[in-house]
Amino acid sequence: MVHINIFRKVLVVLVSVMLTSCMNPQAIVNNSVSDAQSSDPINVIAASCESLGITRDCSTINGAERKIVLEGIPMKVSANDEGTIIFTMNDSSECALGDNGCITLANNRNYRALKRNFEKAGISILSVSPVGMMDVVAGYLIKLDSDGYSLVTK
Numbered sequence: 001m002v003h004i005n006i007f008r009k010v011l012v013v014l015v016s017v018m019l020t021s022c023m024n025p026q027a028i029v030n031n032s033v034s035d036a037q038s039s040d041p042i043n044v045i046a047a048s049c050e051s052l053g054i055t056r057d058c059s060t061i062n063g064a065e066r067k068i069v070l071e072g073i074p075m076k077v078s079a080n081d082e083g084t085i086i087f088t089m090n091d092s093s094e095c096a097l098g099d100n101g102c103i104t105l106a107n108n109r110n111y112r113a114l115k116r117n118f119e120k121a122g123i124s125i126l127s128v129s130p131v132g133m134m135d136v137v138a139g140y141l142i143k144l145d146s147d148g149y150s151l152v153t154k
Contacts, residue, residue, distance in 0.1 A: 022133075022134055023043045023044075023045075023132055023133055023134060024134060024135045025040070025041050025132075027135035028041040028130050028132035028135060028136070028137060029041055029130065031104050031108075031130075031132075031135060031136070031137050032108070032130035032132075032137050032140075033108050033111050033112065033128070033130075033140075035111075035115070035125065035128045036111075036128045036129060036130045036140060039127060039129040039130065040129065041129065041131070041132050042129055042130070042131045042132070042141060043131075043132070043133070044063070044131050044132060044133045044138045044139070045133060047131060048060045049078070049087075052085070052087055052131075052141055053080050053085045054078045054079060054080055054085065054087050055079075055080050055081050056078055056079045056080065056081065056149070057077065057078040057079065058078035058087065063076070063078070063087065063089050063138075063139065064076040064077050064078040064087050064088060064089045064139065065078060066078060066153060067091060068152055068153055070110075070113045070114065070117060071113045071116070073109060073110060073113050074091035074094060075089065075090060075091055075106075075110040075113075076089045076090070076091055076092075077089075077149070077152060077153065082147060083144075083147035083148060083149030083150050084143065084144045084145070084146065084147060084148070084149075085141065085142070085143050085144070086114070086141075086144065086148060087131070087139060087140070087141050087142075088110050088111065088114060088140050088142065089107065089110075089138060089139035090103055090106035090110060090139070091106075094106050100134070100135065100136040103136050103137070103138060104136055104137040107137045107138065107139055107140060108137060110140075111128065111140045111142070114148075114152060117148075117151060117152060118144065118148050118151070121148070121151050123144050123145060123146050123147075123151065124144065124145040124146075125143070125144060126144060126145055127142075128140055128141070128142050128143070129141045
């Protein structure tokens with residue numbers, strides 16, 4: 001019985017990896033916030049903390065790991081040492097696994113909340129790229145002109 005359960009778990013993980021390794025770049029761009037629609041999307045499966053330039057609060061398996069609440073919105077963030085490159089993802093407690101519409105909407109909402117807070121503090125967004133899988137916006141990589149990470153994690 002134990003071997004069957006382990007086999008099922010391994011099978012689920014393998015099927016999930018195969019399905020999510022496909023990315024529809026045009027769909028991701030179309031589903032992303034307008035600020036990111038001129039950027040090439042980043043494949044979440046091919047990305048790592050290192051390849052994104054992220055050094056703080058990041059796991060290559062889980063992505064952004066620092067849980068914050070901004071404007072009453074739960075989200076996860078990570079950053080480079082200077083706090084000028086931020087990777088944001090939805091908090092997994094918000095959307096069921098596979099609820100792609102919820103995941104995309106949550107990440108778009110999270111980006112907008114971050115943007116409002118950066119603008120209010122006089123921090124400019126230099127670029128934003130959607131990070132995705134299949135047609136889902138799984139997060140955003142945001143490059144800033146100064147430390148925005150300290151602002152949103154205090």
